[in-house]
Amino acid sequence: MYLTPSSNIIIKPFMEQIIELFRYQFFYNAFFSALLASIACGFIGTYIVARRIVFISGGITHSSFGGIGISYYLGFNPVLGAAVFSILSALGIEYISKKTEVREDSAIGILWSMGMALGIIFIFLTPGYSPNLMTYLFGSILTVNTTDLLLMALNTLIIVVFFLVFYRIILYISFDEEFARAHKVPVMLFNNILLIMVALTIVLSIRVVGIILVISFLTLPQTTANIFTKDFKKMIGFSVLFGCLGSFSGLIISYYANIPSGASIIFSFAVIFIVAKVLKELTLSIHLKHQ
Amino acid sequence: MEQLLELKNVSAGYDKNIVLSDVNMKVFDRDFIGVIGPNGGGKTTLVKVILGLLKPLKGEITYCVNTRNFIGYLPQINKIDSKFPITVYDVILSGLMSQNQLITSFNKLDKQKADELLEQTGITHLKKKPIGELSGGQMQRVFLCRALISSPRLLILDEPSSFVDNKFEHELYGLLHDLNKQMAIIIISHDVGTITSYVKTIACVNRELHYHQSNIITEEQLADYNCPIQIITHGHVPHTVLEHHH
Ligand SMILES: Nc1ncnc2c1ncn2[C@@H]1O[C@H](COP(=O)(O)OP(=O)(O)OP(=O)(O)O)[C@@H](O)[C@H]1O
Ligand SMILES: [Mg+2]
Numbered sequence: 001m002y003l004t005p006s007s008n009i010i011i012k013p014f015m016e017q018i019i020e021l022f023r024y025q026f027f028y029n030a031f032f033s034a035l036l037a038s039i040a041c042g043f044i045g046t047y048i049v050a051r052r053i054v055f056i057s058g059g060i061t062h063s064s065f066g067g068i069g070i071s072y073y074l075g076f077n078p079v080l081g082a083a084v085f086s087i088l089s090a091l092g093i094e095y096i097s098k099k100t101e102v103r104e105d106s107a108i109g110i111l112w113s114m115g116m117a118l119g120i121i122f123i124f125l126t127p128g129y130s131p132n133l134m135t136y137l138f139g140s141i142l143t144v145n146t147t148d149l150l151l152m153a154l155n156t157l158i159i160v161v162f163f164l165v166f167y168r169i170i171l172y173i174s175f176d177e178e179f180a181r182a183h184k185v186p187v188m189l190f191n192n193i194l195l196i197m198v199a200l201t202i203v204l205s206i207r208v209v210g211i212i213l214v215i216s217f218l219t220l221p222q223t224t225a226n227i228f229t230k231d232f233k234k235m236i237g238f239s240v241l242f243g244c245l246g247s248f249s250g251l252i253i254s255y256y257a258n259i260p261s262g263a264s265i266i267f268s269f270a271v272i273f274i275v276a277k278v279l280k281e282l283t284l285s286i287h288l289k290h291q
Numbered sequence: 292m293e294q295l296l297e298l299k300n301v302s303a304g305y306d307k308n309i310v311l312s313d314v315n316m317k318v319f320d321r322d323f324i325g326v327i328g329p330n331g332g333g334k335t336t337l338v339k340v341i342l343g344l345l346k347p348l349k350g351e352i353t354y355c356v357n358t359r360n361f362i363g364y365l366p367q368i369n370k371i372d373s374k375f376p377i378t379v380y381d382v383i384l385s386g387l388m389s390q391n392q393l394i395t396s397f398n399k400l401d402k403q404k405a406d407e408l409l410e411q412t413g414i415t416h417l418k419k420k421p422i423g424e425l426s427g428g429q430m431q432r433v434f435l436c437r438a439l440i441s442s443p444r445l446l447i448l449d450e451p452s453s454f455v456d457n458k459f460e461h462e463l464y465g466l467l468h469d470l471n472k473q474m475a476i477i478i479i480s481h482d483v484g485t486i487t488s489y490v491k492t493i494a495c496v497n498r499e500l501h502y503h504q505s506n507i508i509t510e511e512q513l514a515d516y517n518c519p520i521q522i523i524t525h526g527h528v529p530h531t532v533l534e535h536h537h
Contacts, residue, residue, distance in 0.1 A: 050376055172385045175377050178370075179437075182342040183360050183389035230421030232376045 018252065026142050030261070033144040034251055036152040037208045037217065038243030043159050044201045045218035045243075046236045047194060049226070051174045054219055056093055059108035061202050061214050063089035063115025068136055069122030078136075079151070079203060085115060086199035094195060139210030139262030141251060152204045159197055163236070170194070171232050208247070209262035220269035221246060224276045246272050292319040294355045295445050295475055296341065301350035303333075303340045309348065310336045314500040318445065322475040323467075325490035325506065327483050332497040334479045335367055338447055341477075356444055360389040363443030365434050367450050367479070373423045379433050380405065380418050386437035401440070408436040411466065413459070427454035435463070439470070446470065448478045452485075464489050 021027040048057050067085025071078040089111045097104035123133070135143070163170060173180045173190050181187050205214050225238030250265030257264070295318045304310040311333045318324070328334050339345040340352065342364055354361075363386065383405045384397055409415045412432040417425065425433065431454050438446060448467075452460045467476055468489065480486045487493065487506050495501045 046376075052372065168385075168388070171377065171381065172388050175375050175382070175385065176371060178344060178366070179364070179385070180388060182344055182362070182364055184343070185388060226376065230376045230423060231378055232381075235376050 021255070026144075027255070029144045029146065029149055030141045030251055031248070032149055033141060033152055033208055034247035034265070035244060036149070036156045037205045038221075038247050039240050040152070040156040040159050040201045041205060041217045042221065042240030042243050043163050043236055044198055045222045046225070046232065046239050047170065047174065048198060048218050049222040050232060050235070053198075054215065055105060055108055056090070057198055057202065057218055058215050059093060059112040060086045060090045060199050061206070061211055062112045064199075064203055064206070065120075065136065065211055066115035066118035066122075069119035069126075072126045073122040079148070079207075082203045082206065083200060086203050087196055089115065090195040090199040091192060094191070134260075135210075136206065137210050137212050138260050139206065139208050139213060141208050141254075141261040141265075144207055148204070148207055155197075155200050155204050159201065162193075162197070166190070167233070174232075209265055213262045213266045216266045216269060217243070217247075220266070220273055224269070224273045227273075227276050227280050242269070242272055242276075292321060294319050295322075295361070296355060297353045298340070299351050299353070301340060301347045301352065303336055303345055303347045307348075310498065311340070311496070312499060314340075314350070316494070316500060316502055318475055318477070320444065320475055321471060322477075323471050323489070323491040324475075324477045324494055325483075325486040325492070326477060326479045326494045326496055327481070327486070328496035334496045335449055337496055337500070338364070338449055338477075338479070341447065358444070360441060361444040363438035363441055363446045363474075365431075365438045365446075365448045365451055367453075371422075371430075373425075373430075375422065377422055378418075379409075379414070379420050379422060379425070382422060382433055383408065383436045383440055386440035389441075404440055404442075405436070408439055412436055413462075428456055428459060431455050432459070443474055445475045445477065448476070450479050450481070452480065452482060460485075 022031065048054055064082040064086035067081035067083070068078045069081075070076075070085075071081030074081075093104065093107050093111060096102050096107040102110075134140075169180075169185060169190060173185065173187055177187055177191075202214055202218075205217055209217050221239040221242035222235065224242045225235045228238055229235055246268040247265045250268040251261055253259070253268065254261035254264040297318070298314050298316045301314045302309055302312045303314075314337065326334050326337070336345065340347055342362060343352075384401065387397070387401060406415070406418075409418055412435060414429060414432050414436075417429060417433075422430065422433070431451065435448075435451065438448070446467075451463060455463065464485070467478070470476065478486060478490065490506050493503045493506055495503065
């Protein structure tokens with residue numbers, strides 16, 4: 001592509017400015033947390049979307065707020081409380097819907113709101129310091145610390161290795177659970193491990209985009225990827241790519257426009273989706289004309 | 292003939308509702324069993340019990356073959372999500388899931404086998420397609436390939452001819468006839484007229500199992516079996532005879 005001298009002048013300082021930003025520890029942390037969240041959500045989100053358990057994931061996300069509230073009340077690390085709550089609700093939804101008469105979506109709805117209610121009650125009961133609710137609801141990527149980053153790195157590593165090793169089992173179980181059971185694959189075990197991974201990924205991504213927006217991180221890049229491919233493996237790849245693209249641009253927009261990072265990241269995802277959809281439609285219609 | 296499996300006094304059902312009671316059945320190598328019976332009679336349930344998907348409430352099943360997975364299976368209704376991001380080729384290879392190729396990738400032989408099956412069922416051109424772009428009959432062929440790729444000792448087909456056109460139905464029975472030289476086959480079908488001319492023996496499932504050691508079955512026998520299915524004629528040419536018009 002040909003760049004005019006003038007555009008060069010605009011672009012160059014901009015890139016330099018971005019590189020400058022990495023001198024700040026907070027930006028460095030924010031950048032890497034966005035990268036790690038994009039990778040983890042690329043894998044887990046593809047699983048969620050392919051298996052149609054988006055609503056379950058929404059339930060897990062919101063119920064984790066109960067854990068955050070209780071942690072504040074008792075003085076624990078909120079990430080710990082959120083993790084315990086989200087894992088329990090993930091396995092709880094599975095248990096309630098399989099073993100009792102309660103239907104799955106009802107079970108999700110109940111845990112969803114119960115978690116939120118518990119969270120609010122305990123945060124209000126906590127004497128003295130009251131945490132900034134907005135931080136949990138909408139994320140605050142610029143406050144990610146080194147511990148968060150390490151936990152995210154560990155989670156992402158485990159997920160990537162697990163998917164690489166068991167890719168085919170994961171694919172087959174997701175596609176046709178009964179057929180997998182007929183082949184004596186330990187379906188329950190894999191389902192539960194994957195649900196725990198979903199729960200942990202959600203909890204660790206709350207820092208980045210917040211409880212309310214996390215579900216988009218797990219579905220928007222995947223839906224965009226699905227425009228270009230109908231293959232599970234490629235969908236993971238594209239999702240990671242679109243996740244990175246959206247979260248980096250969202251991060252930079254949030255920094256310069258001084259708006260909440262979670263919202264600007266999700267907004268970027270949406271823009272990428274729309275652009276991708278339009279591009280796809282255009283190439284399709286050009287293709288049709290040439291035939 | 293070598294015995295493959297045996298059901299002894301098996302009763303099965305859902306939530307304590309008994310659907311099958313006191314089933315006794317032996318399946319031998321090279322058997323070709325046609326299973327008939329009314330809707331809700333328990334045919335699919337019987338298959339689930341054989342596959343180990345449904346634990347019997349009573350009785351026991353013995354498998355006489357040592358290989359971990361010797362049954363190939365084509366399900367009746369596919370509760371499959373047609374928008375699931377998977378290609379035809381991957382679906383077929385998933386039939387090898389219990390063989391230890393899960394972690395390593397598939398070897399040349401597996402892929403060759405998959406290609407052969409695609410060829411045999413006439414869907415080679417669909418190999419790379421996502422399953423969402425197939426018709427019902429094409430999907431059924433893909434599932435047949437998936438059932439066959441592990442070279443099973445026993446092939447179970449639950450109403451394989453739903454969705455498929457006449458031409459493929461005919462080819463299917465021809466294919467099954469050839470496959471029967473290497474494996475036992477259990478086929479569930481409502482098309483009694485057609486299957487009786489291909490299978491070696493007939494089983495009728497209507498809460499109980501009546502196993503008839505030949506492929507000739509008369510209306511009186513069906514009545515004895517409490518198997519409310521009309522028709523029955525025989526011949527070497529596959530044909531369907533409709534019930535009488537009044
Ligand atoms: N998952 C289930 N839960 C509860 N009851 C079931 C379930 N599946 C089947 N049944 C019941 O078990 C009985 C036998 O069903 P089955 O599917 O074995 O019949 P079938 O002989 O295969 O019928 P069809 O010809 O319609 O395929 C039916 O009365 C059905 O209502
Ligand atoms: Mg059935």
